Amino acid sequence: MPPTPRRADEVGALLDRDEDYDTDPIGDPPITVSRYRASIRAVLDVRTPEPGIVASAWSQRETDAFLAGSRATLRLVIEVIGHALATPPPARGGSSGVD
Numbered sequence: 001m002p003p004t005p006r007r008a009d010e011v012g013a014l015l016d017r018d019e020d021y022d023t024d025p026i027g028d029p030p031i032t033v034s035r036y037r038a039s040i041r042a043v044l045d046v047r048t049p050e051p052g053i054v055a056s057a058w059s060q061r062e063t064d065a066f067l068a069g070s071r072a073t074l075r076l077v078i079e080v081i082g083h084a085l086a087t088p089p090p091a092r093g094g095s096s097g098v099d
Contacts (some may be wrong), residue, residue: 010029014030014031015031018031025055040081040085043077043078043081044078046074046077048067048070048071048074049070051063051066051067
């Protein structure tokens with residue numbers, strides 16, 4: 001079994017292989033529908049991380065900023081996933097609409 005993709009470029013390559021499978025379905029799909037669902041649920045289950053041990057040297061203001069940034073990032077990720085699920089996919093190789 002191949003290693004689990006952990007970086008954006010690795011996940012992108014896996015998605016590219018899955019899209020290629022859509023046009024030339026030979027063998028098993030790289031990503032099953034149940035794995036797509038599981039990946040979305042995993043993102044939805046993510047909780048804001050605690051600052052960790054280094055936070056003991058932070059002021060309360062720094063800690064609050066870290067937590068606010070973490071929450072904002074998580075909200076953005078969930079919003080982007082929701083948008084992608086509710087919007088027809090762009091043509092392959094087309095613009096993502098983000099400049």
